[in-house]
Amino acid sequence: xxxxxxxxxxxxxxxxxxxxxxxxxxxxxxxxxxxxxxxxxxxxxxxxxxxxxxxxxxxxxxxxxxxxxxxxxxxxxxxxxxxxxxxxxxxxxxxxxxxxxxxxxxxxxxxxxxxxxxxxxxxxxxxxxxxxxxxxxxxxxxxxxxxxxxxxxxxxxxxxxxxxxxxxxxxxxxxxxxxxxxxxxxxxxxxxxxxxxxxxxxxxxxxxxxxxxxxxxxxxxxxxxxxxxxxxxxxxxxxxxxxxxxxxxxxxxxxxxxxxxxxxxxxxxxxxxxxxxxxxxxxxxxxxxxxxxxxxxxxxxxxxxxxxxxxxxxxxxxxxx
Amino acid sequence: xxxxxxxxxxxxxxxxxxxxxxxxxxxxxxxxxxxxxxxxxxxxxxxxxxxxxxxxxxxxxxxxxxxxxxxxxxxxxxxxxxxxxxxxxxxxxxxxxxxxxxxxxxxxxxxxxxxxxxxxxxxxxxxxxxxxxxxxxxxxxxxxxxxxxxxxxxxxxxxxxxxxxxxxxxxxxxxxxxxxxxxxxxxxxxxxxxxxxxxxxxxxxxxxxxxxxxxxxxxxxxxxxxxxxxxxxxxxxxxxxxxxxxxxxxxxxxxxxxxxxxxxxxxxxxxxxxxxxxxxxxxxxxxxxxxxxxxxxxxxxxxxxxxxxxxxxxxxxxxxxxxxxxxxxxxxxxxxxxxxxxxxxxxxxxxxxxxxxxxxxxxxxxxxxxxxxxxxxxxxxxxxxxxxxxxxxxxxxxxxxxxxxxxxxxxxxxxxxxxxxxxxxxxxxxxxxxxxxxxxxxxxxxxxxxxxxxxxxxxxxxxxxxxxxxxxxxxxxxxxxxxxxxxxxxxxxxxxxxxxxxxxxxxxxxxxxxxxxxxxxxxxxxxxxxxxxxxxxxxxxxxxxx
Numbered sequence: 001x002x003x004x005x006x007x008x009x010x011x012x013x014x015x016x017x018x019x020x021x022x023x024x025x026x027x028x029x030x031x032x033x034x035x036x037x038x039x040x041x042x043x044x045x046x047x048x049x050x051x052x053x054x055x056x057x058x059x060x061x062x063x064x065x066x067x068x069x070x071x072x073x074x075x076x077x078x079x080x081x082x083x084x085x086x087x088x089x090x091x092x093x094x095x096x097x098x099x100x101x102x103x104x105x106x107x108x109x110x111x112x113x114x115x116x117x118x119x120x121x122x123x124x125x126x127x128x129x130x131x132x133x134x135x136x137x138x139x140x141x142x143x144x145x146x147x148x149x150x151x152x153x154x155x156x157x158x159x160x161x162x163x164x165x166x167x168x169x170x171x172x173x174x175x176x177x178x179x180x181x182x183x184x185x186x187x188x189x190x191x192x193x194x195x196x197x198x199x200x201x202x203x204x205x206x207x208x209x210x211x212x213x214x215x216x217x218x219x220x221x222x223x224x225x226x227x228x229x230x231x232x233x234x235x236x237x238x239x240x241x242x243x244x245x246x247x248x249x250x251x252x253x254x255x256x257x258x259x260x261x262x263x264x265x266x267x268x269x270x271x272x273x274x275x276x277x278x279x280x281x282x283x284x285x286x287x288x289x290x291x292x293x294x295x296x297x298x299x300x301x302x303x304x305x306x307x308x309x310x311x312x313x314x315x316x317x318x319x320x321x
Numbered sequence: 322x323x324x325x326x327x328x329x330x331x332x333x334x335x336x337x338x339x340x341x342x343x344x345x346x347x348x349x350x351x352x353x354x355x356x357x358x359x360x361x362x363x364x365x366x367x368x369x370x371x372x373x374x375x376x377x378x379x380x381x382x383x384x385x386x387x388x389x390x391x392x393x394x395x396x397x398x399x400x401x402x403x404x405x406x407x408x409x410x411x412x413x414x415x416x417x418x419x420x421x422x423x424x425x426x427x428x429x430x431x432x433x434x435x436x437x438x439x440x441x442x443x444x445x446x447x448x449x450x451x452x453x454x455x456x457x458x459x460x461x462x463x464x465x466x467x468x469x470x471x472x473x474x475x476x477x478x479x480x481x482x483x484x485x486x487x488x489x490x491x492x493x494x495x496x497x498x499x500x501x502x503x504x505x506x507x508x509x510x511x512x513x514x515x516x517x518x519x520x521x522x523x524x525x526x527x528x529x530x531x532x533x534x535x536x537x538x539x540x541x542x543x544x545x546x547x548x549x550x551x552x553x554x555x556x557x558x559x560x561x562x563x564x565x566x567x568x569x570x571x572x573x574x575x576x577x578x579x580x581x582x583x584x585x586x587x588x589x590x591x592x593x594x595x596x597x598x599x600x601x602x603x604x605x606x607x608x609x610x611x612x613x614x615x616x617x618x619x620x621x622x623x624x625x626x627x628x629x630x631x632x633x634x635x636x637x638x639x640x641x642x643x644x645x646x647x648x649x650x651x652x653x654x655x656x657x658x659x660x661x662x663x664x665x666x667x668x669x670x671x672x673x674x675x676x677x678x679x680x681x682x683x684x685x686x687x688x689x690x691x692x693x694x695x696x697x698x699x700x701x702x703x704x705x706x707x708x709x710x711x712x713x714x715x716x717x718x719x720x721x722x723x724x725x726x727x728x729x730x731x732x733x734x735x736x737x738x739x740x741x742x743x744x745x746x747x748x749x750x751x752x753x754x755x756x757x758x759x760x761x762x763x764x765x766x767x768x769x770x771x772x773x774x775x776x777x778x779x780x781x782x783x784x785x786x787x788x789x790x791x792x793x794x795x796x797x798x799x800x801x802x803x804x805x806x807x808x809x810x811x812x813x814x815x816x817x818x819x820x821x822x823x824x825x826x827x828x829x830x831x832x833x834x835x836x837x838x839x840x841x842x843x844x845x846x847x848x849x850x851x852x853x854x855x856x857x858x859x860x861x862x863x864x865x866x867x
């Protein structure tokens with residue numbers, strides 16, 4: 001029997017072994033405490049995510065905080081028209097999409113590869129050290145991380161430029177160069193979130209049945225083949241879910257990282273929807289316009305996550321719902 | 322069974338705890354200035370009839386304010402409260418760098434303190450039009466103090482484009498933006514005469530750079546602030562915004578000298594005379610560079626000379642001799658006087674407004690009067706008797722160290738635009754007196770400082786009248802109130818101007834591309850230029866501008 005047949009049989013076998021799902025009967029003594037535990041989270045979700053939804057109304061008004069939501073003038077789709085005809089909006093929209101795509105292409109697979117490599121490390125002590133070191137940047141705020149990045153990339157005193165100079169090159173003003181900026185954003189995000197994102201995959205790896213690896217080994221599969229034929233298929237559901245969630249954020253990008261690292265020299269490639277709405281909303285107080293942009297973002301994200309979920313269910317069988 | 326019950330009870334308790342903590346409103350003071358350990362009982366009992374007011378104000382960029390400084394309880398705010406017969410229950414003073422964000426967030430909440438002091442007049446007027454502030458005409462008319470301090474022109478200059486008076490702008494000062502130089506570095510490099518032409522300055526910078534290879538000859542916060550040395554010598558102001566030339570308001574990008582200014586900046590950068598990292602320098606790194614490196618030239622307001630001396634003195638940099646000098650101009654004959662000199666000011670750049678939600682408009686008006694009082698001016702300028710000075714034979718004798726240590730007093734000089742000229746000069750002299758140097762050094766430096774100050778003042782002040790628009794520091798000052806739409810567009814326009822300038826200086830775009838981009842920017846924001854010029858005749862008539 002070939003390795004793939006063995007694995008397929010094992011999977012089928014496991015599927016058959018799965019006990020039939022029975023409808024659970026509600027038992028107050030057992031279930032109420034559990035529901036009560038959910039209640040605070042549900043309450044906070046309701047307060048902070050559902051109640052504010054009524055605020056989208058101001059996208060259709062010339063909102064003034066001093067006239068209140070119901071006292072402000074209704075203007076229909078004026079603000080939607082305004083941003084959709086603004087060339088600046090399409091510039092930041094393009095930048096948002098491009099950076100997100102780069103993050104998917106470059107940033108998304110790296111934690112998966114890292115988790116797989118980590119899984120192969122025999123020494124538990126070394127594994128823990130690597131894991132801890134990789135988590136650490138996640139707990140640093142972007143304000144601190146940005147100052148580290150700015151220092152590291154400084155053309156006069158940055159470590160990277162010192163290295164370039166030592167190798168005989170000319171220092172590069174990385175943060176002022178359009179050709180580097182997007183890549184800096186993607187790679188620094190990878191550096192900061194690599195450890196934390198790999199946690200999902202490490203957890204999923206732990207749940208892969210070790211018998212599958214043994215079966216593969218018996219069939220003569222080396223490490224690479226095991227990774228391709230056992231590990232990756234085992235990770236597929238979590239990869240699908242995280243990818244769907246990532247696609248659902250395609251027209252959204254974190255604000256702090258870009259805001260703290262960009263400068264007028266790289267506006268053309270680095271200005272994204274969140275920094276644009278920050279300028280419009282906080283600096284220019286155009287609340288209705290920014291709400292219109294935010295609402296459109298949410299609708300586009302919803303459509304994307306819905307479509308990605310459907311596609312994923314059809315292609316891989318894994319889906320969010 | 323017991324375990325299950327216990328789990329249930331714990332879950333219930335946890336839930337209740339979350340719900341209670343979520344629903345309980347905090348009574349903790351929200352003000353960053355909330356006084357710790359403030360013994361309020363005594364003051365409450367003695368001030369039961371005093372109106373209780375809240376206030377939002379800023380530090381005016383005043384440096385060296387002690388950590389955890391109590392903005393709500395100190396000698397000067399207490400004096401203001403006493404003069405106005407009020408009690409300040411909450412005083413919010415954000416860090417200066419966060420001022421704009423905190424102000425806009427506060428305003429968007431719809432909950433406004435009784436008194437608001439801010440430095441973006443156009444934004445305040447916009448909020449005024451939206452109903453945030455009281456119309457002050459009647460309050461001014463009924464106040465002897467305000468009527469005396471504010472003439473018709475000053476009130477006009479404070480009004481929004483709808484003709485209403487939502488705020489009072491601070492009293493005018495003569496303080497303008499200049500070039501400050503480290504004369505000690507010039508001397509060390511063998512430059513014994515202060516350069517006067519642009520070429521002489523470049524030559525001097527080269528000499529100093531040779532003497533101090535690690536020093537920075539000139540730096541700025543990208544195009545956001547402190548960049549005047551790159552543009553002012555060519556009559557291009559800050560390089561961005563709008564300026565008044567030949568009797569018209571024009572986009573700075575229309576200025577034919579702008580290309581020369583960019584080329585000059587490119588040359589400085591190529592020769593290492595402009596900080597290689599100026600494009601990404603933030604306010605904090607700018608201050609750090611000044612504190613830690615030998616920065617030869619600084620573009621700053623006259624009022625910041627004493628602060629510059631204090632900054633380096635406190636960092637134990639020895640033998641510093643900061644002096645203000647005149648702007649060098651590349652071709653002074655070809656420039657309009659409005660491109661060269663410091664204009665007169667009708668009013669200052671600060672605005673004070675009374676919330677439309679206030680329960681005590683009269684008390685709030687009394688606070689404005691108190692801010693404008695001679696007592697407060699004296700406290701801000703001279704300090705407190707027995708602390709900053711003593712009186713001997715009828716003369717004030719200052720303690721230079723105590724005077725510099727209580728720099729925070731400036732914060733309350735808001736209605737005097739923080740820095741009356743007399744105070745700048747005295748403060749500079751006292752900063753020199755507080756230096757850890759020999760008496761001989763301080764005497765010599767003081768003489769040079771006073772001469773430089775007077776020479777500069779005589780050369781650049783009083784040459785022109787009011788300017789309809791001008792740029793100072795990070796903001797545009799305008800006597801022409803723009804419509805809400807145009808006001809909003811100017812911010813986006815300035816951001817674009819700054820980006821194009823930076824790209825051109827850094828060589829990211831060619832000069833042809835620069836020319837193309839600046840022309841399209843002029844066209845894109847032509848409506849703002851048109852609005853300025855449509856309203857210009859009225860402005861000229863109102864303020865007697867030629």
